[in-house]
Amino acid sequence: MLFTDLGLSEPILRAIAEEGYTSPTPIQAKSIPAVLQGGDLLAAAQTGTGKTAGFTLPILQRLSSTKASTGKRLLRVLILTPTRELAAQVQESVETYGKYTGLKSTVIFGGVGANPQIKAIAGGLDILVATPGRLLDLMSQKCVSLNHIEILVLDEADRMLDMGFLRDIKKILAALPKQRQNLLFSATFSTEIKALADGLLNSPALIEVARSNSANEAIAQLIHPVDRTKKHPLLAHLIKTNDWKQVLVFTRTKHGANKLVTQLEKDGITSMAIHGNKSQTARTKALADFKAGKLTALIATDIAARGIDIDQLPHVVNYDLPNVSEDYVHRIGRTGRAGSNGVAVSLVCVDEHQMLRDIEKLIKQKLPQEIIAGFEPDPNAVAQPIQLRSQQHQQSRKPKAAGNGGGSGRAPAKRSSPPKRSFNR
Incomplete structure (x- = not known):
């Protein structure tokens, strides 16, 4: 047609x-x-x-x-x-x-x-x-x-x-x-x-046009088990050893995104963060620089990343797994668009094992795991509680004046319930 x-x-x-x-x-x-x-x-x-x-x-x-x-x-x-x-x-x-x-x-x-x-x-x-x-x-x-x-x-x-x-x-x-x-x-x-x-x-x-809550078959998905303290060194290792030129990285929190940018910059990896606390000018510049290839890594939270449209984005990394399983599908959907291939890597520590099980249940598949030499997780590590995004949102939510808030310009109401160019816009 x-x-x-x-x-x-x-x-x-x-x-x-x-x-x-x-x-x-x-x-x-x-x-x-x-x-x-x-x-x-x-x-x-x-x-x-x-x-x-x-x-x-x-x-x-x-x-x-x-x-x-x-x-x-x-x-x-x-x-x-x-x-x-x-x-x-x-x-x-x-x-x-x-x-x-x-x-x-x-x-x-x-x-x-x-x-x-x-x-x-x-x-x-x-x-x-x-x-x-x-x-x-x-x-x-x-x-x-x-x-x-x-x-x-x-x-x-x-x-x-x-x-x-x-x-x-x-x-x-x-x-x-x-x-x-x-x-x-x-x-x-x-x-x-x-x-x-x-x-x-x-x-x-x-x-x-696709099975609900399914992951794109054009996306190669991989889990790297790792201790929580070694996630940043492992990410830097993957970017450098695989010579990744463009990678979208998801963190659970705004603070985590900012911290990771600082860490990656010390490793010589150009990166910027995009999240709700950033001004619109800063967010626009970060996205434009990333699309233009001036940045290797764009670090994003879920809300800020929704709507990012990048042709043939090769790599997505879940630095933190999302606490809402459906967000995993949205995140990795940034790559593998309209027939092109993509790679989605998740760095999973012991704290996130239940999240991983929930994601696998949602997408109805067991995700392959690969331990990277030098980053083997401690088999005796004990899981620690994770403060979920919804809890942070409720604790930090304050009314914002028009023009100074998040994506909408005002504080959201309380959540009501838990080779050939492709035409992908």
Whole structure:
């Protein structure tokens, strides 16, 4: 199948061709016709399968082929994402493939000043990409109206629930017109996602391009057992001996990410951290330098890394295993995208053995283990309790002013429940 077979207009097809793409990914081949039909959609696809274009392309088509009821430029599409990085990525997709349509769009999120965003909205928009917190802030200031929204997209809906945005989402939904098209995209069909979909969607088309909670078969997964005190030396050893040029490393905490950057820099390994306490400018620079090959290692926490889109990222390392098993699938999904191969390595100490068992149960496979010479774990080591991320979040959560907080620009509400270029945007 080709993009020319999907009913997209010449201006959109021209933009797609200029990016070097001819054939849609499976999620795009299924979701584009479904969105064009105008009905609601519930779609599950692993990270890196191209779902962003799966909804941006047909949305651009629908808006460019129909006029607003008043003839004026009205805000007709709202795309909600959980993090700044993902919001910026979605806006990039809208701009790239809508450049010949005459449609206007902008992105709003916390961590940066609100005035330029307010000015962009006041100038007239067709499409708004937003994180929930900043959107609610501007709604409270009466800087944005959702009265004419025709299409609502909830992107990475599972992550929005995990980050505690359910209450914010409900407030936003209450401000929308009753008659609209709803598109819900998620990496998995969890119980919470199904409950949200039941209350939001009307007889939706259902699309699932990969088995729920499964790991990409293009990713080689490997466990290196190691003592907790030897994780940093082992990571430096792996990077140097294997001559890794680009590796995304996940830590459990922001403090752990900062500490690891300092340690790796002493080893002569260029690295930067990306997490919620970093300014938006620092996060953008770290990601840009990593994509440009100026950094060997990008150290990230789970929330900050959601939405990172890097073509053919070769290596992902779980420096700490995630306490939420589903996050393992999201983490390693940053590599092995759209058919390319990737390697996901996890450094596992005795404290994390139960986490490893939970992950293996989730993905329904036993992960291979390899002990590295010189880093053999102490067989008599005793497990120590791990302070889980959710506990840290609840202890440290304080209201943040707009423009100074995490990915949304406001503190999340309490969590409601525990060779050929690939088109992967």
